[in-house]
Amino acid sequence: MEKKYFLLFFILPMFITAQNFRADSLIHIFKQETDTSKKTELLNMISDAYKTSDPVIMQKYALEALVSARKNNDKEEEAKAFQNLGTSHIILGNYDKALGNFNLSENILLSLKQEDKAVKGILxxxxxxxxxxxxxxxxxxxxxxxxxxxxxxxxxINNRVQLAKIYNNIGVIYNSIDDGEKALNYFLKAYNIQKVIKDPALAVSCSNIGLIYLNNKDLKKAKAFFDESIIEFQKNPNKRDMGELYNNISQYYITKKDLKTAEKYLFDAVKISKDVENQFALSNTYLFLAKIYFEEGELDRSLDFVTKSLEISKELDLPEANMNGEKLLSDIFDKKGNKEQAFIHLKSYNTAKEKLSKIENAKERLKTELNFEFEKKQIEQNEKADWEKVKLIFAVLISATVLAGLFFFYRNKEREKTNLLQKQLTEFQHKALHLQMNPHFVFNCLAAISSFIMQNDKEDAIKYLAKFSKLMRLTLDFSQESAVAIDKEIEALRNYLELEQLRFNQKFDFVIDKDPLIEDDTALPSLLLQPYVENSVIHGVVPQKEKGMIKINFTQNQEFLICEIEDNGVGIETSKKLKENSVSVHKSMALEISRKRLETLEELEKKKVSLEIFELKNEKGESEGTKVLLMLPLQYIKN
Structure with missing residues (x-):
């Protein structure tokens, strides 16, 4: 869904005409006015009247208002002038200049009486x-x-018109980071006000709310809001947003398996989006039509529409549309029997999926950070309110000595809470790194399975898929927790190594040993060891001619869980030379993420984490492989 904020009005011909008429009337009044303070106010009003038709003229009158306000020392009108200048720069796309003017306006307004209703409204x-x-x-x-x-x-100040707009804007932000629950909450707040004041924007809110309910599988509520949106658009037509509504409604009918009705709405959406040149909506519409024709077996029509969709989505750089388009193209060519094209578009799909995953992970981290900041501010506000009450009470009842004692007591409390917040921040960082690890590992496996299936027979491919599905189930289980029991981690490593054995035609053997003294509830960060084991396979035993061996050993002492990964591969120096001679040198993202996870774990546990990677050599100084020695603070699964 496109971002729709309600600072700027939708630019419709009739509305612009009305605004220009209002501007002309104000200019006429301005020419007859003799009071300088009223002339300044009129200049700002004229500037505001041009915001939907001509931002350059808007700037001209705002600058005149600014000069006049400063001559009259009218701070309120000066703040309005800066506000108008900022708005004109938003329309022109000059965001830095817009912020500069808004900051100047805010500073002036904060110096005025904050209880004044007009000042509050401008601010x-x-x-x-x-x-x-x-x-x-x-x-x-x-x-x-x-x-x-x-x-x-x-x-x-109970300004319901502006409240509806700000609720919508907050909903749009939460929707942009895929926090549907909070987005729905604020869209509904806007909807409730718009319904009472008969706001023309009610139709757009209904469409947004209907789409969120559809995504939540609440079809009854989705349909009700879509129907209401159509009724409101009939009262206040807006072709651009009607096109997006038709796209949303089509998804409802696709969910209901009524493809013919969905197709009808989509062709209506195509016509509208072409009329208003809404390329974003048009890309989605073409993709929806392509999916319908694919389901109906009309492969040529499906190919035609998905190609149109991809042309637009690549031009606009729409990662999700690119990914879905490439996947559909791969499926179409697969059904047509063109395996080469199917594989090419499958690779493009995997690339687009990885790019989208990075964006989604960034959104997850942002949601975590926003929640943390919100909780932190709530604590600070509560502490500030409590402290004010304490000061008031003890100023009357307690002597200066007691007050001094309380001051030191509360200062220590503040330090404890600060330390607690710092620990929570570190935990959030650790979880964010863990969120990055899971998709990276899944994409590595998907790349491997794609390569394997294209090169091997069906029987081996079925074996590979069976092991892969088991590994994916474990990985999904791991995604719920940042730490897992050691036996679960061993099971995942064993599954992974068995997959690599199949992939590289039994190029190596492996053995995993665990000291019997290690408790079953001993825990370690999930998928932490996998990148180092992967390194042993890819850069250690696979490049050598003879059969390799990988040994993984778990022991413990009083404070640490000791993990050893040893291989008899080509060794570190030889591996580096092979990488230098290759066409492209790949920097392992997984190893970098693992390093950062170890750093945050060390900070979180306040215990040293030791990682050593060294080359094994014989008496002649020749390489005999590589060893990774990792010492983690002992931790246990909490029931």
Whole structure:
């Protein structure tokens, strides 16, 4: 879904005509006005009237208002002038200049009486405008900070029109980071106000809400909001957003297996999107049509529409649409019997999927950070309120000596809470790294299985898929926890090595030993060892001519779990030379993530984590392989 903020109005011909008429009327009044303070106010009003038709003229009148306000020392009108200048720069796409003007406006307004209703209204508008700029720059944390401040101000002066807009903007931000639950909450808040005040934007809100309910599989509510959206668009037509509504409704009918009705809505969406030149919506519409024709077995029509969709999505750089388009193309060519093209587009699909996964992981980390910042601010606000109460009570009842004692007591409390927050931040960082590890491992396995299936017979491929599915089930289990029991990790490593044995035609043997003294509930970070084992396979035993051996051994002492990974491969120096001679040198993302995970684990546990990687040599100084020695602080699974 495209971002839709309600600072700027939808530009419709009739609306622009009305705005220009209003501007002409204001200019006429301005020419007859003699009061300089009222002339300044009129200049700002004229500037605002041009925001939907001509941002350059808007700037001209805003600058005149600024000069006039400074002459009259009118701080409120000066703040409005900076607000108008900032808005004109948003329209022109000059986001840095827009922020500069909004900051100047905010600083002036904060110096005025904060209880004044007019000042609150202007300040809220400035903060909401800053929220839009930060959202366009994908700085969602800053955007929410400003939007929440604007929301509280609008609530305090009961400005329902602007509240509906700010609720929508907050919903758009949460939807942009795939937090559907919070997005739905704020879209519904906007909807409830818009319904009462008969806001023309109600149709768009209904469409957004319907799509979230559809994604949540609540078909009844989705249909109800889609129907209401159609009714509202009939009252207040808006072709651009109607095109996106038809796309959303088509997905409802596809879910209901009513492909003919879905097809009808999609062709209506195509016509509208072409009329208003909405390429984003058109890319999605073509892809939806291609999927329908694929399901109906009309492969040529499906190929035609998915090709159109990909042309647009690549031009606009839409990762999800690219991924889905490449996957459908691979499936089409596979059904047509063109295995070569099917494989080419399968590789493109895997590349697009990895790119999208990085974006999704970034969104997950952002959601975690936003939640953490919200909790942190709540704690700070509560502490501030409590501290003010304490100061008030003890100023009357307790002597200076007791107050001094309380001061030191609360300072220590603050330190403890700061340490707690720091520990929580480290935990969030550790979880974020773990989130990156899972998709990387899955994509490595998918690449391996694609290569294997293309090169081997069906019987071996079936064996490989069986082991792969078992490994994926374990990986999905691991995704729920940052640490797993040692036996689970061993099971995953054994499955992984058996897959690699099949892939490389039994090029190596392996053995995994665990000291009987190690408790069953001993834990270690999930998938932490896999990159080092992968290195032993790919860069150790596979490049050598003779059959290799990989040994993995787990022991423990009083403080540490000791993990040893040893191979009799070509060794570190030879491996480096082979990499240098290859066409492209690949830097292992998994090893880098593992290194960062070890750093955060060390900070979290406040215990030293030891990692050594060294080459094994015989008496003649010749390489006999590589050994990885990892010492982790003992930890156990919590029931």
């Amino acid at each position: 809220a508008k400035v903060l909401g405008s800053k929220g839009i700029v930060y959202s366009e720059q994908n700085n969602y944390a800053k955007a929410l900070e400003n939007d929440f401040r604007a929301m509280r101000l609008y609530e305090s």
